[in-house]
Amino acid sequence: MKKQATFLHRFSVLLPALALVLLLSTQKDLQAQDIQLSGTLTPSAFVIPSQDPALAFAGLRGTGALQGYLGDAVTYRFSAETYINGAGLTDSTNWVSNTDSRLLSASLWGNGRLGGSLELKEAWVEASLGDLGLRFGKQLAAWGLADGNNPTDTINARHQGTRYTTTLDEQKIASWMLNATYYLPGNLGTLQGILLPVSIPNDLPSIAMTVNAGPTTIIIKDDEYPAITLENLEGGLRSLWYLGNLSFSASYFTYLDRYPDFTVSVVGGPSTTITYTPVHNRIQQFGLDAAYAIAGFDIRSEWALSLTKDLEGTTPTEKNPYLQGVLQASRSFINGTTSLSLAWAPRYVLNYKAPSDYTNPNDLQAADMLRRYDGQAYERENGVSLRVAGKYLNETLQPEVLFLAETSARDWLGTASVSYQLADGLSLKAGTVHYGSFLPEGDADRELGTFSKSRTIDKDYYYIEVKYSF
Numbered sequence: 001m002k003k004q005a006t007f008l009h010r011f012s013v014l015l016p017a018l019a020l021v022l023l024l025s026t027q028k029d030l031q032a033q034d035i036q037l038s039g040t041l042t043p044s045a046f047v048i049p050s051q052d053p054a055l056a057f058a059g060l061r062g063t064g065a066l067q068g069y070l071g072d073a074v075t076y077r078f079s080a081e082t083y084i085n086g087a088g089l090t091d092s093t094n095w096v097s098n099t100d101s102r103l104l105s106a107s108l109w110g111n112g113r114l115g116g117s118l119e120l121k122e123a124w125v126e127a128s129l130g131d132l133g134l135r136f137g138k139q140l141a142a143w144g145l146a147d148g149n150n151p152t153d154t155i156n157a158r159h160q161g162t163r164y165t166t167t168l169d170e171q172k173i174a175s176w177m178l179n180a181t182y183y184l185p186g187n188l189g190t191l192q193g194i195l196l197p198v199s200i201p202n203d204l205p206s207i208a209m210t211v212n213a214g215p216t217t218i219i220i221k222d223d224e225y226p227a228i229t230l231e232n233l234e235g236g237l238r239s240l241w242y243l244g245n246l247s248f249s250a251s252y253f254t255y256l257d258r259y260p261d262f263t264v265s266v267v268g269g270p271s272t273t274i275t276y277t278p279v280h281n282r283i284q285q286f287g288l289d290a291a292y293a294i295a296g297f298d299i300r301s302e303w304a305l306s307l308t309k310d311l312e313g314t315t316p317t318e319k320n321p322y323l324q325g326v327l328q329a330s331r332s333f334i335n336g337t338t339s340l341s342l343a344w345a346p347r348y349v350l351n352y353k354a355p356s357d358y359t360n361p362n363d364l365q366a367a368d369m370l371r372r373y374d375g376q377a378y379e380r381e382n383g384v385s386l387r388v389a390g391k392y393l394n395e396t397l398q399p400e401v402l403f404l405a406e407t408s409a410r411d412w413l414g415t416a417s418v419s420y421q422l423a424d425g426l427s428l429k430a431g432t433v434h435y436g437s438f439l440p441e442g443d444a445d446r447e448l449g450t451f452s453k454s455r456t457i458d459k460d461y462y463y464i465e466v467k468y469s470f
Contacts, residue, residue, distance in 0.1 A: 035068035037470075044465030045087075046164045050458045056113065057164040057463075059085040063121065073129070079122040083163060088113030102198055102225060103173065104138070122174050135179040140172055141194060143238055143251055144302050145291040149326045149345055149383075151304035152251055152287035155194065155236075157258050159203045166417070166429065166465060175200050189241035189249075196234035199226045199256040201280055215271045223278040226256050236285075248290035256280040259374065261309070262317040264366060274362065281309040281318060298330040313351030316358055316367035319374055321350040338390045345383035352379035377448035378408040396421040409449030410438040411457075422466075430464045 039062065046057040065079035093110030100106075104123075109115030124137030144150035148168065158171040165171055176198045182191040201223065208222035226232050236253030260278035267273045289302035303325035310318035330341040355367035371377040385404040392398070398419045405412040417431030437452035439445055446452040 035066065037064075037066055039064035040467060040469050042465050042467045044164070044166070044463060046461050046463045048459055048461045050460065053087075053113075055087045056461065057085050058087040059083075059116070061165065061170065065122070073127055075126045075128075077122050077124055077126075078120075080119065081121045082116060082118045084116035085113055085164075102176075102200060131183045131185070133181045133183070135181075136177075138174045138176050139179060140174050141177065141179055143249075143253075143287065145247060145249065145289040146300045146302040146326050147328055147330070147341070149302075149328075149343065149385075151302050151324045151326060152253070152285065152289060154253065154255065154258065154283075154285060154304075155196075157200045157202045161205050162203050164461075164463070166431065166463060173200060173203060187242060189239065192238045192240070194236055196255070198228055199232050199234055199280065201225065201256070201260065202258040204259075207278070217271065217273045219273065219275045221275065221277045223260050226280045232256060238287075245293045246290065247292075248288070251285075251287040253285045253287070255283055255285070257283050257308070257319070261319060261374075262366075262370065264317055264362070266362060274365075276317070276366075283308055296331055298328075300326075300328045300330075302326050311351070313349075313353055316353070316355075316363045317370055319376060320352060322376065323348045323350070337392055338388070341385075341387040341389075343383075343385045343387075345385070347375070347381040347383075349376045349379050352376070372447045372453065375450070380408060382407040405438075406449060406451070409445075409452060411446070411449035411452035412436045412438070413451045425469045427467050427469075428465075429467065430462075432460070432462045434460045 042061040044057065044059070044061065045055065047054050048056045061081075061083055063079060063081045065077060067075070067077040069075055088111045091111050091114060093114060095108060095110045095115075097108045098106070100119075103119055105117055105119035107115065107117035120138060122137070122139055124135050124139045126133060126135040141155045142150075142153055143155060144152040155177075156175055157173040159165070159173065160171070163171070175196050178195045180193045184190060204223065206222055207220055209220050211218040211220075234253075234255040236251060236255075238249055238251035240249040241247065257280050261281050262276045263279050265275045265277070267275075284307040285304055286307075287302070287304045290300070292299045303323070305321075305323050307321045308319045311321055313320040324345070324347040326343055326345040328341060328343040330339055332339045353367070355364050355371060358364040358367055375381075383404060383406050385402065387400065387402045389400040390398060400415075400417050402415045403412065404414075412435075414434045414436070415431065417429060419427050419429040421427050435451040435456045435458075437443075437446050437449060437457060439449075439452065446457070447454065451457065
């Protein structure tokens with residue numbers, strides 16, 4: 001995505017960073033205590049056998065963090081991450097540089113497999129005022145109690161299909177926010193409020209294209225950042241409670257959709273031009289989640305009701321309101337060395353309309369095109385998954401296998417990995433990810449699935465990495 005910002009926008013985004021530097025510079029009378037340096041360096045390679053060249057990534061992922069204290073009540077953290085790919089070293093190059101004022105990042109790419117980026121991942125200060133904690137700056141905030149699939153965890157945007165990573169945490173993009181947490185007496189729980197002045201959407205591959213179909217020309221514009229305005233503020237509240245073996249929370253979050261909807265303009269004449277422009281509409285999200293331990297089982301459930309702009313489901317280029325959730329059950333066996341997890345992840349689209357329900361040809365065409373990517377191809381979708389993981393040889397050897405299937409789309413995802421601890425802070429990991437479909441080749445419904453569409457089904461890959469943590 002190309003993302004531009006005016007000078008005013010750039011200055012307003014830099015204000016938190018300037019305030020952070022000013023705060024630190026005024027602490028001359030305080031001695032820095034317990035300064036911690038940490039980070040990771042991860043050389044890795046990703047191979048996609050179906051494409052030519054097969055080597056998709058050969059490079060380095062890295063993080064570095066500095067965390068410490070100023071006095072007894074102020075904590076700070078700075079961290080940066082880098083992503084460098086050298087797989088296309090012998091390919092032709094056309095170097096393009098880019099800076100992003102919202103993320104405080106810079107990138108330089110010569111082609112799709114050669115280049116890299118450097119980003120300020122976190123930059124925050126936290127003040128402890130008795131039972132109240134105030135954290136201000138660029139940060140990550142995770143909501144939800146489920147394991148892996150978290151319907152309420154929509155605060156931070158993610159890199160989606162634009163980076164090769166091996167953990168979900170590496171996909172998250174930090175946001176500028178004020179994060180206030182009140183700790184209830186007796187470790188009963190927390191009350192949390194967040195305010196995000198800058199909306200950051202998911203980092204997605206470019207969708208810009210022009211398609212000539214006879215007398216009709218279809219233009220899809222590239223995505224851009226939402227404007228920095230008062231009406232685009234994001235924020236929410238969450239209450240988390242601890243009651244013995246039961247933990248549960250309720251939350252409300254209002255935000256601009258991390259994925260775009262579209263506005264459509266049609267210009268007629270001897271030929272017709274249809275232009276789709278991405279737009280990030282507001283979502284009101286209500287969440288409930290819980291975790292309960294009983295008889296050796298870990299039971300977790302999480303649900304989110306998302307009310308979109310198109311509540312009635314009348315606009316084919318905007319998402320309908322939807323309800324999604326997950327119910328997980330996990331248990332460890334063989335002296336805690338092996339764990340088994342089962343999960344059910346339903347999704348229900350309110351006021352659902354299939355493309356065939358539209359009588360206007362342009363609406364039918366728009367609905368058919370967008371249902372292929374927006375996750376609302378079916379009124380009801382059910383995902384079921386099985387995960388088996390182990391920690392053997394004093395946790396030196398850790399294999400994991402996951403299989404996930406969608407019942408309406410009739411497609412599936414399978415992953416397998418194994419990591420081995422070579423030494424303290426040094427590990428070797430290898431794995432593979434496969435996409436598939438239960439539908440026969442050539443079936444048009446394959447394009448409606450998450451793992452069966454043409455953009456994913458032939459992208460099976462293998463990877464190997466060495467991770468050094470310090």
